[in-house]
Amino acid sequence: MHFTVIIVHYNTPELLHRAISSLPTDMPLIVVENSGKTDLPQLLKLDKVLFPPTKMFHGDGLHFGIQHIDTPYFVTMDSDAYIKDRKIFDIMLRSFDPNTYGVGYVTKVDKNGLDDWHQSSNSPYFPYLHPFFSMIHTEKYHKCKPFVHHGAPAIRAMQSLGNYTLTNLGLMQKYVKHDGRGTRKITKEYLKGWK
Numbered sequence: 063m064h065f066t067v068i069i070v071h072y073n074t075p076e077l078l079h080r081a082i083s084s085l086p087t088d089m090p091l092i093v094v095e096n097s098g099k100t101d102l103p104q105l106l107k108l109d110k111v112l113f114p115p116t117k118m119f120h121g122d123g124l125h126f127g128i129q130h131i132d133t134p135y136f137v138t139m140d141s142d143a144y145i146k147d148r149k150i151f152d153i154m155l156r157s158f159d160p161n162t163y164g165v166g167y168v169t170k171v172d173k174n175g176l177d178d179w180h181q182s183s184n185s186p187y188f189p190y191l192h193p194f195f196s197m198i199h200t201e202k203y204h205k206c207k208p209f210v211h212h213g214a215p216a217i218r219a220m221q222s223l224g225n226y227t228l229t230n231l232g233l234m235q236k237y238v239k240h241d242g243r244g245t246r247k248i249t250k251e252y253l254k255g256w257k
Contacts, residue, residue, distance in 0.1 A: 065135035164203075
């Protein structure tokens with residue numbers, strides 16, 4: 063397999079079960095279990111569950127999981143997302159060229175991670191690969207800044223891309239459904255863990 067799926071989970075087992083059930087059963091998967099509940103692997107019949115030594119924010123949890131993969135690519139997937147059409151994985155793999163950092167839904171955000179359409183955002187804006195469901199080249203990830211904090215966890219990585227490029231798949235909603243509710247609301251939670 064060319065890639066590993068990484069999901070950071072916190073206290074939404076029904077959403078996690080739906081997300082995992084939408085994946086092919088033979089797909090390499092790492093769940094970073096952030097609630098500390100050690101019965102999750104048995105409940106959901108999971109093989110590879112990582113328990114961080116301390117509670118982590120979403121971005122830190124993704125980074126923690128990325129340290130445990132050995133595939134050329136990885137897929138970040140939110141626990142409140144699920145696959146509607148598994149062809150998306152082949153489409154993403156075929157979208158890479160030698161300079162591509164990642165593939166998925168690309169928008170523009172400001173330095174605080176707010177989308178350019180958000181009323182509180184301010185220019186300048188730069189491209190941002192949303193990690194609710196994206197495929198990233200592992201080696202290129204390690205050459206850029208890591209994912210951090212909770213809201214907009216890929217922002218530091220996006221600011222450090224240099225000559226690497228992002229590929230926007232405009233039809234993501236045809237292949238992946240993202241509820242956007244998960245474990246937080248876009249209020250004070252959004253900026254947790256920012257430095």
